[in-house]
Amino acid sequence: MRDSNGQSRQMEQDISHRVGALGTSPGLASPLNLFDIERMAEGKMTPMAYEYVASGAADELTLRWNRQALDSIKLNPTVLTDVSQIDTRVTLFGQELAYPILIAPTAYHQLMHPEGELATARGAGAANATYVVSSFTTTPMHEVAAVATQPLWFQLYVRDDRALTKALVQEAEDQGCRVLCVTVDTPVPGIRNRQEKAGFALPDGVRTPHMPGFLSETKPFTWQDIDWLQSFTRLPIMLKGIINPGDAEKAIQAGVSGIIVSNHGGRNLDTVPATIEALPRVAERVNGRIPILMDGGIRRGTDVLKALALGAQAVLVGKPVCFGLACGGAEGVANVMNILRNELELAMILTGRSTIASVDRSVIWT
Ligand SMILES: Cc1cc2nc3c(=O)[nH]c(=O)nc-3n(C[C@H](O)[C@H](O)[C@H](O)COP(=O)(O)O)c2cc1C
Numbered sequence: 555m556r557d558s559n560g561q562s563r564q565m566e567q568d569i570s571h572r573v574g575a576l577g578t579s580p581g582l583a584s585p586l587n588l589f590d591i592e593r594m595a596e597g598k599m600t601p602m603a604y605e606y607v608a609s610g611a612a613d614e615l616t617l618r619w620n621r622q623a624l625d626s627i628k629l630n631p632t633v634l635t636d637v638s639q640i641d642t643r644v645t646l647f648g649q650e651l652a653y654p655i656l657i658a659p660t661a662y663h664q665l666m667h668p669e670g671e672l673a674t675a676r677g678a679g680a681a682n683a684t685y686v687v688s689s690f691t692t693t694p695m696h697e698v699a700a701v702a703t704q705p706l707w708f709q710l711y712v713r714d715d716r717a718l719t720k721a722l723v724q725e726a727e728d729q730g731c732r733v734l735c736v737t738v739d740t741p742v743p744g745i746r747n748r749q750e751k752a753g754f755a756l757p758d759g760v761r762t763p764h765m766p767g768f769l770s771e772t773k774p775f776t777w778q779d780i781d782w783l784q785s786f787t788r789l790p791i792m793l794k795g796i797i798n799p800g801d802a803e804k805a806i807q808a809g810v811s812g813i814i815v816s817n818h819g820g821r822n823l824d825t826v827p828a829t830i831e832a833l834p835r836v837a838e839r840v841n842g843r844i845p846i847l848m849d850g851g852i853r854r855g856t857d858v859l860k861a862l863a864l865g866a867q868a869v870l871v872g873k874p875v876c877f878g879l880a881c882g883g884a885e886g887v888a889n890v891m892n893i894l895r896n897e898l899e900l901a902m903i904l905t906g907r908s909t910i911a912s913v914d915r916s917v918i919w920t
Contacts, residue, residue: 815866
């Protein structure tokens with residue numbers, strides 16, 4: 555009998571069907587959520603690589619707040635609405651995303667898996683996700699683009715050497731990247747005590763073909779450079795690393811296409827607020843003029859829902875993708891994205907929201 559219970563059971567089956575088993579050794583239970591995947595990754599990674607991914611800046615207060623602030627928000631469901639069809643699609647810069655979760659740019663994927671960024675791109679493809687490729691890839695961008703079956707975006711660090719920066723933007727355009735995410739929260743890297751204690755170093759043979767050395771430049775990178783970037787790129791520019799509403803206003807005045815509310819996953823300036831706390835203030839100032847994305851601590855479908863409700867058009871995930879990559883290469887990356895997507899769909903069903911547009915502030919318990 556296909557009553558409404560039968561339908562929801564069917565939905566559960568469809569959903570669990572899409573979450574494939576991670577390439578785990580026999581006997582290891584399949585991870586059910588992103589926290590399981592982190593625990594599994596810890597057992598598989600070198601301590602140095604695990605600490606590199608998991609750690610935050612200084613005393614890791616912001617790292618913890620990103621999670622605590624999401625946990626402290628309660629949901630306010632609506633019952634008896636028709637949620638038989640869930641539509642998670644969103645459109646950003648003319649690109650339709652199957653669901654509003656992207657892979658955040660993270661560096662050095664060969665530290666996590668021998669196939670590095672190639673596995674990440676394949677996993678993104680398998681999960682219908684957009685992958686924002688870091689400037690600090692350990693694989694040349696053209697090789698990543700060659701295996702990608704879903705759109706790529708590119709994350710740019712502006713270096714001292716402006717000619718190198720310009721060439722990198724041109725390479726990203728040539729490789730078909732759709733959006734340029736310019737990271738603006740890292741004029742210098744933060745205090746990374748835990749990473750240092752773990753003896754962070756790139757293993758022999760692991761190189762960063764697009765970024766000579768580490769980030770330690772001193773030449774100022776300012777709003778004038780945003781004008782300069784816009785003078786030659788045809789890609790939409792998003793500024794990644796905005797938490798101050800005043801900076802969001804300046805970004806709009808500078809003519810950028812969007813912003814990413816981010817504190818770099820708590821890795822740069824410790825004691826800045828959680829991104830979910832900054833998001834509503836930024837959204838209020840932006841007032842719909844440009845798209846806002848958000849990252850930092852997103853681990854559950856309900857976290858995605860909360861970010862959408864508080865003003866983000868989409869979110870990105872960083873550390874969980876690194877851990878998925880470490881656990882199971884491309885399959886592990888796809889698993890992370892599929893779990894989160896399924897959790898988002900369930901959160902929408904259970905809060906009575908059938909489309910992303912219908913996820914508004916009223917879904918938050920105040
Ligand atoms: C291992 C690691 C490397 C990162 N590398 C970069 C990078 O190269 N460029 C960048 O803009 N952000 C980088 N980030 C920050 C992420 O893009 C993102 O802002 C952050 O991870 C989101 O928080 P979450 O890890 O809690 O999801 C990195 C984050 C991690 C964990």
